[in-house]
Amino acid sequence: xxxxxxxxxxxxxxxxxxxxxxxxxxxxxxxxxxxxxxxxxxxxxxxxxxxxxxxxxxxxxxxxxxxxxxxxxxxxxxxxxxxxxxxxxxxxxxxxxxxxxxxxxxxxxxxxxxxxxxxxxxxxxxxxxxxxxxxxxxxxxxxxxxxxxxxxxxxxxxxxxxxxxxxxxxxxxxxxxxxxxxxxxxxxxxxxxxxxxxxxxxxxxxxxxxx
Amino acid sequence: xxxxxxxxxxxxxxxxxxxxxxxxxxxxxxxxxxxxxxxxxxxxxxxxxxxxxxxxxxxxxxxxxxxxxxxxxxxxxxxxxxxxxxxxxxxxxxxxxxxxxxxxxxxxxxxxxxxxxxxxxxxxxxxxxxxxxxxxxxxxxxxxxxxxxxxxxxxxxxxxxxxxxxxxxxxxxxxxxxxxxxxxxxxxxxxxxxxxxxxxxxxxxx
Numbered sequence: 001x002x003x004x005x006x007x008x009x010x011x012x013x014x015x016x017x018x019x020x021x022x023x024x025x026x027x028x029x030x031x032x033x034x035x036x037x038x039x040x041x042x043x044x045x046x047x048x049x050x051x052x053x054x055x056x057x058x059x060x061x062x063x064x065x066x067x068x069x070x071x072x073x074x075x076x077x078x079x080x081x082x083x084x085x086x087x088x089x090x091x092x093x094x095x096x097x098x099x100x101x102x103x104x105x106x107x108x109x110x111x112x113x114x115x116x117x118x119x120x121x122x123x124x125x126x127x128x129x130x131x132x133x134x135x136x137x138x139x140x141x142x143x144x145x146x147x148x149x150x151x152x153x154x155x156x157x158x159x160x161x162x163x164x165x166x167x168x169x170x171x172x173x174x175x176x177x178x179x180x181x182x183x184x185x186x187x188x189x190x191x192x193x194x195x196x197x198x199x200x201x202x203x204x205x206x207x208x209x210x211x
Numbered sequence: 212x213x214x215x216x217x218x219x220x221x222x223x224x225x226x227x228x229x230x231x232x233x234x235x236x237x238x239x240x241x242x243x244x245x246x247x248x249x250x251x252x253x254x255x256x257x258x259x260x261x262x263x264x265x266x267x268x269x270x271x272x273x274x275x276x277x278x279x280x281x282x283x284x285x286x287x288x289x290x291x292x293x294x295x296x297x298x299x300x301x302x303x304x305x306x307x308x309x310x311x312x313x314x315x316x317x318x319x320x321x322x323x324x325x326x327x328x329x330x331x332x333x334x335x336x337x338x339x340x341x342x343x344x345x346x347x348x349x350x351x352x353x354x355x356x357x358x359x360x361x362x363x364x365x366x367x368x369x370x371x372x373x374x375x376x377x378x379x380x381x382x383x384x385x386x387x388x389x390x391x392x393x394x395x396x397x398x399x400x401x402x403x404x405x406x407x408x409x410x411x412x413x414x415x416x417x
Contacts, residue, residue, distance in 0.1 A: 027327040028362040075357075100358050140357055142264050171360035173266040 001042075004083060007110045008033060029102065036078045040199050044162060045081050045136055048207050049088055051193045052160045055209055056132070059158065059192075066131065068092055074123030074135035074149075075099075079107035081136055082116040095130075097123040128153050138163035139172040143185075146174060150186060158211050159188060166203035182206045212286045212304075213342070214239070218248040219261060219272045223292045225253035232256050234296035245283065247272065259283075265356060270365050273335065277349040284342045291336040293401040295388075300397035303384045304339055310348075311339045312370070313400070314379035317390035329363055331371045333379060336400045348375055 012033060018024045035041070060069070069092045073081050076096035085094055095117040096107060104120040119126060123135070124145045133153060138146060138161050150159065163182050167175045176182035179196045188210035195207045214235060216228050228246055232255055236244070244256035251258035259282060261272055275281060276289060286307040312333045323330045351373060352359055363369045370377065386396040 025326075028329070032358070032361060100355050102358075142266060144264065170268050170271060171357050173268070 004110060005037065008037060011106050011110060026102075029106075033078060033106065037080055041080060042084075044197075044199075044205055044207075045084050047195070047197065048134070048136060048160055048162060048209075049084055051195065051207060051209055052132070052134075052158075053088060055192045056158070069131040071095065071132045071134060072097060072123065072126070072128050072130040074126075074128070074133065075137035075140055076103070076135075077107075077137070078103050079111045079114075079116055079118065081134060082107075083111050083114055085134070086111075086114045086116060093117070095119055097121050097126050124149050128157060130154075130157060132158045132160060134160045136162040138182075139166070139169075139174050141174050143174050147185070147187070150188070156211070158192075158209065159186070160207075160209045161186065162205055162207050164199075164203050164205045176206065179204075179206045179208075183208055186210070212239075212242040212288060213283045214242045214244045215276060215283070215287060215289045216244075216246045216248075216256075216292055217270075217273050217276070217289070218246055218250070218254075218292060219267075219269060222269075225250075227292050229253070229255045231290060231292060231294065231296065235290070235300075238296075238299040239301050242288070247276065265353065267356075271360065273366055274349055274352050274369075276338075277340075277345045278353075279343060279346045279349075281342065287338075287340055287342050289335075289338040291400070291402075294336050294385075295399040295401070296397065297394060297399060298397045300337075300384060303380055303397070306378070307339050307341045308344075309340065310345055310370070310375065310377040312367075312377050312379055313337055313385050314382050315387070316382045317387040329368045329372050331367050333371060333377065334367050334400070334402055335370070336402060337380065337385065337398065345375075 012030050015026065015029050019027055069089065071085055071092055071094045073096045076082055076098050079096045082094045082096040097119045098104065099120065099122045101120045104118040108118045128149060153159070163174060163176055165175050165177055166172055176185060179194055183191055183194060186208055191208060191210040193207065193209040196204050199205055216231065218228050232244055245259050246254050246256055247259045247261060248254070249261040262275060267275070276287065288304055313336050315332045315334050318332045323332055348370065352369060359369055363372070383396055385398040385400055386394050388399050388401045
């Protein structure tokens with residue numbers, strides 16, 4: 001992780017220099033980039049990966065899933081989730097999808113040697129033809145769009161998803177009051193894991209894994 | 212001319228909107244009045260339902276007025292609900308080309324110039340434009356809305372710092388309730404204050 005944080009510092013320097021010498025002046029990117037790897041981001045994503053690992057290996061053997069599982073990460077921001085997955089799933093295809101073009105640009109520089117595919121797209125349009133669909137930002141997706149996406153998934157696709165009840169944030173348009181509300185909303189055929197943690201005594205983050 | 216209000220959520224109620232509507236109606240009964248809202252109950256003017264997709268909160272819904280799907284044509288004049296009409300403002304609304312906004316002449320401290328705070332010296336309490344001519348504002352926002360929702364505290368900052376061109380109304384059109392106690396302008400804006408409290412006080416005493 002240390003090398004990744006060093007690369008992020010380098011990107012921050014580039015953003016700052018751009019603001020000095022070019023027409024590009026987006027200093028908020030610095031803050032956004034820092035937020036993307038803050039303590040809670042890492043904590044939440046590692047929690048999801050731990051639970052996914054507990055589930056995935058038994059399922060892989062039982063259902064003859066491929067030797068090289070394909071992950072699609074929806075709303076993957078600059079790629080932290082993809083990187084943390086790569087740490088645990090060495091032989092896998094990992095694609096980070098985010099509609100923000102700058103995430104592709106910066107993410108592909110930070111994680112250039114991690115064999116992560118970066119796609120600039122709305123994952124609702126990109127689709128989730130994969131073995132494992134991961135999104136830790138369900139609260140940012142349109143409610144109906146995301147449900148449509150899950151309905152369109154291949155039967156075998158495992159979904160590992162997080163949302164929260166942090167309604168007061170302007171960009172949070174798909175929050176859920178409780179873990180059960182989130183589960184009901186997702187309408188997965190089988191829930192393999194569900195959990196909830198309190199973050200900073202401010203909001204709850206929910207994790208659901210199922211298919 | 213279309214006169215538009217935007218009401219989302221429960222910070223303001225129908226009484227706030229109706230009071231603003233009636234205070235404008237006495238000066239202009241020929242205009243078409245609309246409220247863009249998800250709750251049309253008890254409103255005295257025509258309503259346009261807030262679209263369910265994309266779902267936006269609070270003042271961000273104002274940006275949809277610039278979408279090519281917004282169902283109005285011709286000259287448009289927008290008022291925030293927390294504006295108060297003191298006298299006839301319509302002589303100031305002659306130019307519907309481009310985008311015209313409020314000049315916050317009361318924001319004269321250099322603190323508003325900190326570049327990475329993205330503060331601005333305009334506000335969108337009152338806007339004029341012609342429908343269909345400012346679609347690029349909505350389109351740019353919609354393409355990467357999640358990022359802009361994180362970056363900016365409101366639409367004023369988005370409009371200014373994303374490089375859209377605008378004009379401003381004459382400064383004598385509007386005054387700030389908070390910063391300009393001597394109110395002689397046709398419009399008072401209650402920006403940055405809890406208008407609900409002041410609205411109650413004003414309607415009781417006037």
